[in-house]
Amino acid sequence: MKHLSHISLPFLLLCLVFLASCRGEDERIVLPTTEDAAAGGTSFYLLCEGNMGSNKASLDFYDGTTGKYHKNVFPSVNPQVTFELGDVGNDLLVAGEKMYAAINCSGLIEVMESRTAKHIGQIAVENCRNIVSHGAFVYVTSFAGPVSLNPLLRHGYVVKIDTASLQITARCEVGFQPEGMAVSEGRLFVANSGGYRAPDYDRTVSVIDLSSFTVEKTIDVALNLSVMATYGGRIYAGSRGNYEDIAPEIYVINPQTLTVEGALGIDFLNFCISDGILYAITVSGDVVAYDLQQHTREILIPKSETGQHPYGIAVDPHTRDILLTDARDYVSPGIVKCFDNTGKLRWQTVSGDIPAHFAFADDAHVIPSDTDEAANDIPIAHIHEYCPAPGQFVNLLPTYSEGNTYEQVLQKVFNAIGQHRRSLITLGAYGGYVSVGFSRPITNVTDEYDLCINGNAFENNAEPGVVWVMRDDNQNGLPDDTWYELAGSEYQRSKQHYTVTYQRPPATHTPEVGAEAWCADANYVYWSDSDGKSGYLAQNVYHQQPYFPAWLPTDALTLSGTLLPQNSVEQNGQWLLPSFGWGYADNRPNGTSGCLFKIDWAIDASGLPVSLDHIDFVKVQTGVHQQCGWIGETSTEITDIYGLH
Numbered sequence: 001m002k003h004l005s006h007i008s009l010p011f012l013l014l015c016l017v018f019l020a021s022c023r024g025e026d027e028r029i030v031l032p033t034t035e036d037a038a039a040g041g042t043s044f045y046l047l048c049e050g051n052m053g054s055n056k057a058s059l060d061f062y063d064g065t066t067g068k069y070h071k072n073v074f075p076s077v078n079p080q081v082t083f084e085l086g087d088v089g090n091d092l093l094v095a096g097e098k099m100y101a102a103i104n105c106s107g108l109i110e111v112m113e114s115r116t117a118k119h120i121g122q123i124a125v126e127n128c129r130n131i132v133s134h135g136a137f138v139y140v141t142s143f144a145g146p147v148s149l150n151p152l153l154r155h156g157y158v159v160k161i162d163t164a165s166l167q168i169t170a171r172c173e174v175g176f177q178p179e180g181m182a183v184s185e186g187r188l189f190v191a192n193s194g195g196y197r198a199p200d201y202d203r204t205v206s207v208i209d210l211s212s213f214t215v216e217k218t219i220d221v222a223l224n225l226s227v228m229a230t231y232g233g234r235i236y237a238g239s240r241g242n243y244e245d246i247a248p249e250i251y252v253i254n255p256q257t258l259t260v261e262g263a264l265g266i267d268f269l270n271f272c273i274s275d276g277i278l279y280a281i282t283v284s285g286d287v288v289a290y291d292l293q294q295h296t297r298e299i300l301i302p303k304s305e306t307g308q309h310p311y312g313i314a315v316d317p318h319t320r321d322i323l324l325t326d327a328r329d330y331v332s333p334g335i336v337k338c339f340d341n342t343g344k345l346r347w348q349t350v351s352g353d354i355p356a357h358f359a360f361a362d363d364a365h366v367i368p369s370d371t372d373e374a375a376n377d378i379p380i381a382h383i384h385e386y387c388p389a390p391g392q393f394v395n396l397l398p399t400y401s402e403g404n405t406y407e408q409v410l411q412k413v414f415n416a417i418g419q420h421r422r423s424l425i426t427l428g429a430y431g432g433y434v435s436v437g438f439s440r441p442i443t444n445v446t447d448e449y450d451l452c453i454n455g456n457a458f459e460n461n462a463e464p465g466v467v468w469v470m471r472d473d474n475q476n477g478l479p480d481d482t483w484y485e486l487a488g489s490e491y492q493r494s495k496q497h498y499t500v501t502y503q504r505p506p507a508t509h510t511p512e513v514g515a516e517a518w519c520a521d522a523n524y525v526y527w528s529d530s531d532g533k534s535g536y537l538a539q540n541v542y543h544q545q546p547y548f549p550a551w552l553p554t555d556a557l558t559l560s561g562t563l564l565p566q567n568s569v570e571q572n573g574q575w576l577l578p579s580f581g582w583g584y585a586d587n588r589p590n591g592t593s594g595c596l597f598k599i600d601w602a603i604d605a606s607g608l609p610v611s612l613d614h615i616d617f618v619k620v621q622t623g624v625h626q627q628c629g630w631i632g633e634t635s636t637e638i639t640d641i642y643g644l645h
Helices: 011-020 406-420
Strands: 042-049 057-062 068-072 089-095 098-103 110-113 119-124 130-133 137-142 156-161 168-173 178-186 187-192 204-208 214-220 224-232 234-239 249-254 259-263 268-274 278-284 287-291 297-301 310-315 322-324 333-339 345-353 355-360 378-387 432-441 451-452 466-470 483-486 493-503 521-530 536-538 557-561 569-571 574-576 616-624 640-643
Touching: 042 089, 042 345, 057 089, 057 345, 057 466, 089 355, 098 130, 130 178, 137 178, 168 214, 178 234, 187 234, 214 259, 224 268, 249 268, 249 569, 268 310, 278 310, 287 640, 297 322, 310 355, 322 355, 333 355, 345 355, 345 536, 378 406, 406 432, 406 640, 432 640, 451 466, 557 616
Parallel strands: 089 130, 178 224
Antiparallel strands: 042 057, 042 355, 057 068, 089 098, 098 110, 110 119, 130 137, 137 156, 156 168, 178 187, 187 204, 187 224, 204 214, 224 234, 234 249, 249 259, 268 278, 278 287, 287 297, 310 322, 322 333, 333 345, 378 432, 378 640, 432 616, 451 640, 466 483, 466 616, 493 521, 493 557, 521 536, 569 574
């Protein structure tokens, strides 16, 4: 299982956040769903990050004149943009007549009209992070390398973009993994996080002279810097600490003397500044208001009102309403809340996944269509079977609640990935599977791709799943005919008819703590296979819930299928999972041809081609049997399956 979901925070925090998060009971949310919020206030866009590898960054729009909240407006406004916004929305900025969105893993700045959200163009900036504007230019920070926890990565940089030509006109190297920026005194102040170098974080602010676009000075501030904001001739820089014994803190920088003047004593998760008040989401989940002139603070919105995981925050420049997002479980739709300036809730509604970055637009007029899905594709209509192998996200994606029946678990799977919901389910270790059906057959069009399966793969993090298809020959609406494998690039190197049996740990099981800090139980789930081999799935410290599917009535689970060759490589303590060539789910990033499949690839149990004019069912099964140290067992994840014709 990949230990990454989104990348708006420094890399280590991402790992910990995703590892610690779990899906909530999203089918039980009771919120306004009519798109009617509350009239009044400034119109705004909200960039929702989406999970890493899922290619589902999305843009919501609130119309302050009508009080209507519109979800995912970009594809309806821009149907010609094939892969929509892309993979992981990291920042959003309205500057004049243009709006800029940093799409981190896709390595691009999406440029739109600020009034309509219509696509203007894209600017390639690898691993882009944050955006600020000043005069005729926009500045963007870049991690200058792939998404990877690697202390050997090079310094990051800032690019200077001409807002008229949308061309990069200059580039300046700064510290490691630069995040937020602030402009003051003719200088650009850049917060260097060093997030990929944990625990050896960077602790500096690079000061760039805007006239020469070179680093004038480097200020030592505090480790793991992130958010930056300005007010009253001072810069406020947030340090996230080390997530262990050094707490987050907000530091005050004098931009004239280039010195650190002190700290505010606020353990923040995120913050913004409006009219001399610093509004911060604290580690405890409260929203505090800190008066930067009087140096007083109060809890404005208590944790009981902020939600499960308060995440993004902004203040309406006209009404001073506080806008707050709740990322909930980080894998399903979040919530947007609007409070007045006394902390009283005005309205709330459901947003996209991981709502995070606000941009106000007084005169924006977006008219979205009724749906953001293509009219001719065929989404999942039924979940027929869900049988994950044990794994560190089993009973979490989706969440199992005590007493849930198998039928209730199937409903939770449907709520996650059915009808283009595009959340996330895990299939666990080798052999775990899900089988789905559709509202109508998926036609086999010769020499064309017929099927799309999305997971959460990204560079060097592929967890390939074998894909099977079935035609409903007996016309009973159930997947009880013959499964045919779609033979991918590794078929000739695969082992057919491979079987693994997993044993549920007994109630009296005593953990065997491994030598590594990540290992909570080295002999947690015992397995044996058809080759006479045996071993254990280790339990890690990040997830200590039961790994064996809790709803199963049996203590032994036997799974059979095609065994793919191992794809893991360990380099200097880091695990790489390179992709196979083609033909496997969760093997290539979403939005690429590696997620597309042809029914013509179908073969029978003897390996002979099978001619199918259509299919009615699809099964995806984890195809690799391997455990990779601290990142755990390889497990295929799925976010969506649909037919293309």
